[in-house]
Amino acid sequence: LEAGGACSMQVEKKLDNLKEKGEQSKERVSSDTSLCTLAFPSISTADFQFDLEKASEVIVDAATDFVQKHDNVRLVLVDLSQKSRILSLVKDKAAKKSFDSSRFFTFVGDITQLHSKGGLQCNVIANAANWRLKPGGGGVNAAIFNAAGEALQHATKECADTLRPGNSVAVPLPSTSPLHQQEGVTHVIHVLGPNMNPMRPDCLKNDYTKGCNVLREAYNSVFENFASIAR
Numbered sequence: 724l725e726a727g728g729a730c731s732m733q734v735e736k737k738l739d740n741l742k743e744k745g746e747q748s749k750e751r752v753s754s755d756t757s758l759c760t761l762a763f764p765s766i767s768t769a770d771f772q773f774d775l776e777k778a779s780e781v782i783v784d785a786a787t788d789f790v791q792k793h794d795n796v797r798l799v800l801v802d803l804s805q806k807s808r809i810l811s812l813v814k815d816k817a818a819k820k821s822f823d824s825s826r827f828f829t830f831v832g833d834i835t836q837l838h839s840k841g842g843l844q845c846n847v848i849a850n851a852a853n854w855r856l857k858p859g860g861g862g863v864n865a866a867i868f869n870a871a872g873e874a875l876q877h878a879t880k881e882c883a884d885t886l887r888p889g890n891s892v893a894v895p896l897p898s899t900s901p902l903h904q905q906e907g908v909t910h911v912i913h914v915l916g917p918n919m920n921p922m923r924p925d926c927l928k929n930d931y932t933k934g935c936n937v938l939r940e941a942y943n944s945v946f947e948n949f950a951s952i953a954r
């Protein structure tokens with residue numbers, strides 16, 4: 724895929740430059756912004772009412788496992804507010820683990836304006852979607868579909884009609900989309916998380932054994948889709 728090609732080329736170029744200068748490349752490259760980067764929201768913890776403490780554990784485990792197994796990628800958990808409880812929980816739990824913290828970190832900002840407002844270049848963003856993959860509905864789903872325009876709706880329809888809880892689908896974002904043009908986002912990965920809200924479909928009724936498994940599957944699915952794009 725185009726984005727993957729571009730990402731790996733940039734990293735290789737960087738490595739060559741560093742080799743020419745005779746520098747040790749590994750540390751430098753891992754903190755470099757040309758790394759393929761996935762920005763993702765905390766799946767299921769707002770409208771789907773998933774417990775934040777339990778979600779934070781799943782996020783830290785899934786993300787640290789992933790960055791330890793994959794080179795040349797970065798994961799960034801994003802939320803809108805400085806006061807975000809999920810971001811603090813994840814930061815606290817991640818601080819207790821040993822991994823390269825330049826490859827998984829938290830960031831405060833709107834996931835649709837990370838480059839223009841936050842100065843953070845993310846090639847790929849994840850969306851906490853609904854099972855019908857429809858725009859609107861509030862939360863991060865509405866924000867992403869609004870920012871990406873109709874191009875995302877069309878591209879999404881070409882990839883999938885529905886999603887099961889725990890699954891995700893990677894959609895290449897056409898270059899006509901404002902989100903592509905202004906923010907440099909080349910792919911949106913829609914993911915459906917476990918739902919604990921009785922007013923939404925497939926409510927798990929507080930079954931957190933199942934819920935945590937489905938949430939872990941959801942993150943693994945997003946990260947694997949991201950790895951294929953980055954390759």
Ligand code: AR6
Nearest residue numbers: 764767768769770771833834851853860861862863864866
């Ligand atoms: N940028 C970054 N993070 C955001 C943004 C944004 N623009 N907007 C919300 N968040 P939610 P869910 C954070 O409710 O719980 C939808 O209507 C938010 O603070 O969007 O998985 C869909 O259609 C929270 O931390 O997703 C589904 O039906 C996180 O994103 C349903 O809600 C997820 O909140 C999915 O519910």
